Amino acid sequence: MTTTHEDRELEIRELERVTIRFAGDSGDGMQLTGTQFTRTAAVFGNDISTLPDFPAEIRAPAGSLPGVSGFQISFSSADIHTPGDEPDVLVAMNPAALKTNVGDLPAGGALIVNSDAFGAQNLSKAAYATNPLTDGSLKQYSVFEIPISTLNERALDGLDMTSKQKDLTKNFFALGIMFWLYERSMDPTLRWIDDKFKARPVIAEANKRALKAGYAFGETTELFHTHYRVKPAKLAPGRYRNITGNEATALGFLAASKLADRPLFYGSYPITPASDILHQLSGYKQFGVKTFQAEDEIAAIGAAIGASYGGALGLTASSGPGIALKSEALGLAVMVELPLVVVDVQRAGPSTGMPTKTEQADLLQVLFGRNSDSPVAVVAPATPAECFDLAIEAWRIALKFVTPVVYLSDAFLATGAEPWRIPDLSELPGIRVETWTDRATFQPYERDPATLARRWAVPGTPGLEHRVGGLEKADISGNVSYDPDNHHRMQLLRQEKIARIAHDIAELEVMGPERGDLLILGWGSTYGAIRSAVERLQAEGQAVAHAQLRYLNPLPRNTEDVLRSYRRVLIPEVNLGQLLLLVRGRFLIDAIGYDRVRGKPFRIAEIYQEAERILAEDRP
Amino acid sequence: MTEPTRSAPPLSPENEAVIQLTRKDFVSDQEVRWCPGCGDYSILAQTQKIMPDFGYPKEKIVFISGIGCSGRLPYYMNTYGFHSIHGRAPTLATGLKAARPDLMVWVITGDGDALSIGGNHVLHSMRRNVDFTMVMFNNRIYGLTKGQASPTSEFGKRTKSTPLGSIDTPIMPLTVALAAEASFVARSVDTHTEHLQKTLERAGRHTGSSFVEVLQNCNIFNDGAWRDFTDREVRDDRMLVLEHGQPMIFGKDRDRGIRLRGLHPEVVQLGNGVTEDDLLVHDEQALEPYLALILSRMFWPDFPVPVGVLRAVPRPTHDQLIADQIRTAVASGGEGDLERALNSGETWTVD
DSSP: OEEEETTEEEEEEEOSEEEEEEEEETTTTHHHHHHHHHHHHHHHTOEEEEEEEOOSSSSOSTTOSTTEEEEEEEEESSOOOSSOSSOSEEEESSHHHHHHHGGGSOTTOEEEEEGGGOSHHHHHHTTOSSOTTTSSTTTTSEEEEEOHHHHHHHHTTTSSOOHHHHHTTHHHHHHHHHHHHTTOOSHHHHHHHHHHTTTOHHHHHHHHHHHHHHHHHHHHOSSOOEEEEOOOOOOOSEEEEEEEHHHHHHHHHHHHHHHHTOOEEEEEOOOTTTHHHHHHHTTOGGGTOEEEEOSSHHHHHHHHHHHHHTTSEEEEEEOHHHHHHHHHHHHHHHHHTOOEEEEEEEOBOSTTOBTTSOOOOOHHHHHHOSSSSOOOEEEOOSSTTHHHHHHHHHHHHHHHTTOEEEEEEEHHHHHOEEEEEOOOGGGSOOOOOOOOOOTTTOOTBOBOTTTOOBOOOOTTOTTOOOEEESSOBOTBTOOBOOOHHHHHHHHHHHHHHHHGGGGGSOOOOOBSOSSEEEEEEEEGGGHHHHHHHHHHHHHTTOOEEEEEESEEESOOTTHHHHHTTEEEEEEEESSSSHHHHHHHHHHOOOOEEEEOOSSSOOOHHHHHHHHHHHHHHHOO | OOOOBOOOOOOOHHHHHHHHOOGGGGBOSSOOOSOTTOTHHHHHHHHHHHGGGGOOOGGGEEEEEOSSGGGGHHHHBSSEEEEOOTTOHHHHHHHHHHHOTTSEEEEEEEHHIIIIITHHHHHHHHHHTOSEEEEEEEOSSBTTTTSBOOTTSOTTOOBTTBTTOOOSOOOOHHHHHHHTTOSEEEEEETTOHHHHHHHHHHHHHBSSOEEEEEEOOBTTTBTTTTHHHHSTTTHHHHEEEOOTTSBOEESTTSOEEEEEETTEEEEEESBTTBOGGGSOBOOTTOSSTHHHHHHHHOOTTTSOEEEEEEEEOOOOOHHHHHHHHHHHHHHHHOSOOHHHHHTOSOEEEEO
16 A cells, blocks of 8 residues: 655555564653553554563663663554564664663564764663674664654754753654654644643643654655554453553552442552552542551551551552561451451562562462461452452452452553553442441351351441450450460461352353363463463464463362363463462472563463473374 | 640530440450569559540540550450550551541550560651550560560660670660650659559540650569659659649659759759759640750659650641541542543543
8 A cells, every 4th residue: 555645655554563662761751652652552542562661770870771761562453462572663762772672673673773872982881892783783674773862953943942951852753753653643642741741831842843853754754665554453342541550450449449438548668669559549539548658568558457447448559578578467467357458569579679570479478478377368460451350359358258368460560551441330349348336246256157257346336345466366256365276266267268258259261172282371460471372372273271360369169170171281470480389289280380580571472382392292 | 835635526325425434344354464563454454544534435445556565455445456466556556547537546565566676656656646645664674575675674784685784775765756756745653553644644635646655663574673763762852743834843842953054954952042943844835845855864863753744735647637638639629530530541432
């Protein structure tokens, strides 16, 4: 197909899916550039999936390798589940960005570089002995060298700004080029600029000019001979918005508070990558949400327990290191049996690890990282949008079973985005809260015969004054007890209460044949990569299925049956085999682990190849 | 400026009953299990005795404790109670009070619980002015773990964990509370029952963080820790009972006082040209706690030990400030609308 752009004949190529990676200095605004492209693609109606990848350093030395920040977006006219294994296009704003990212660009991929940034100083900061733009090392790519800084500065000529300020807008020039290349409207971003910089008209003008200049450059330059079209995806009908996992998590908790008709109290200590939940919830004051930035992780959970004790929805969130600090208090919540939700947005560890990088290695910590047998329910969303549903589900379980629930997200889910079909309020599940008020029959540790939830009486209820605490409780009366048989009974009761949640949650669903050669079992954010790999294997006619656990404790009641329906079970995890250990220990099933802990989500190809390898072993 | 008091709960049929409550109504059915002769018995008794005076029904009162001998107190109060974990009682109280401003909350703690493992929470709950009354039993020893040095143990103190003497300088609890901006700071003694009752009652009536250090005797692991100045025969000569607006006079014959020389307090004998006019006059309501800080550092044997209220100043409480922000948000943007929140940002429709 061709179209006429003024006097140029341009080819338009239609593509199903495109993956772009923006990479530059952490001060270059790459996250913003990626986010703007994402919003534009989402509003256009593409399916999208994103992978922000940034350093923990706020501003590492300019031009240095550790300071490189990247944002990958995949957008498509079909249903997609991952941000793409490898980019089709890499936008590199300087040599360091090129060096750290070009390895992921497949041969033939498009490489757009800001040639102005390839001076001797930047080359040396990136440890390039020779200039890669001239030494032939990039010849396997389609390289587009564009003097972005110079062109951008020229476009901003006459504005009352320093050249440094002008240079800060060059990311929008690059974004303008990409908008042109992929036939995107600039309008959403122009509106965003107007809104963001309404108090600073010169800055707004500069950003708008940069964006438009980049777009115009794409249109008029002789560099590009093609531009690309990715049609809207056929998503289920409904109203959509673009959402990250952390946003969906916060909204889910807000909705849970509304559904339970109980105020939300959020105790939290700042930690990457969970802090955005605090930022968002602190903006919901008009809903009566009370947020509390505590002095430490322990105070954050302590306050949440106190709020729950008072009848509110006591919520706390952190990442692995903070969860370690909270563990004694979480044990207290197990003992006093109060509803509580603890969010763990997992990141790469151990210790401080790689704070901005993803991992799913806290599963055993939240299950077993407390003194004694201390059972809690554990749920794990599989996609950013699903974070909303699981946040509500966590509260439904916590309130129905009067128990702490751990909600396991991770850095990839938290910061990654996808389109979310906004639910109608009527679609949301009801959450029933039962507190005890009857004086005649109240015993603090008497239990509901079906759920084993203890009778929960909140302070202020006349005649039900009683004491709870971390010391072992006598069954029924809740008085302090050192009776040996009582302790044994209480340990079993606490365990059984959590086990009974299995009767109250959805069964494990399988995508693919009900029996077959291979089941790939995952949990959490590995969903997209596994699903895509399985789709590919199924398209090749392989008897392969996919199941993703949303409930890690208790496991869905049909889990063992599902696992036994396949000759082999493969469990890919971004840890060293934690679910694998549980599955093997619990069911004596000889599942196979596949672990990659690189601080990055799985690639589809990795899982595909591993599955292929196992299937090949079994072939006669 | 007068000290603010927590407004009495609204009168209701139940409140009629409150007026009739006596100490016995606040005694739980649990057997008290402190060592015979422990100072905790008196603190418990005085606490139960004053409870009816606040006008709160039993169900609106919550006692929260940490770990240590003091931690058992909530079991013995016939109110709501929460025996939490070591050092963390202030955090639970903070969340509870934020969620439930209508409750009267007490935090029961000890020198190890409050100043060692829970030091951070004392600091931050006080600076936030969380509306609770913290009663810290100070016996200068770890009792429940059987006799190790505590953060208030004397330098050089020989204990099971410090056989050659403690090498840690003790901290002064009241100085810590003042440094943390506590709006009410007081001290009393377990055996001085009348004074203890009066002090606890004032603390309970204060709106905001109240910190009360109770000098308490552990007759098993640190017997006589305070005897040198609290015993009946010597207390008048070795303790200074603070009274707001009164000159600082002490002694059986009320013939000695505290005078300021430069930045330092000194003990002076009245007479020979020294009159009451030369003495420091106690002002618990001073907005800046200079005087209270001086008093918090005075201790036997260099000085008579001050007891009573060192500081009582008005300050908005944590739960009030939270509620104010919510009111402001609602006033400017209206009540939250979940549907609007879900649909915020850019949306698009797929048919």
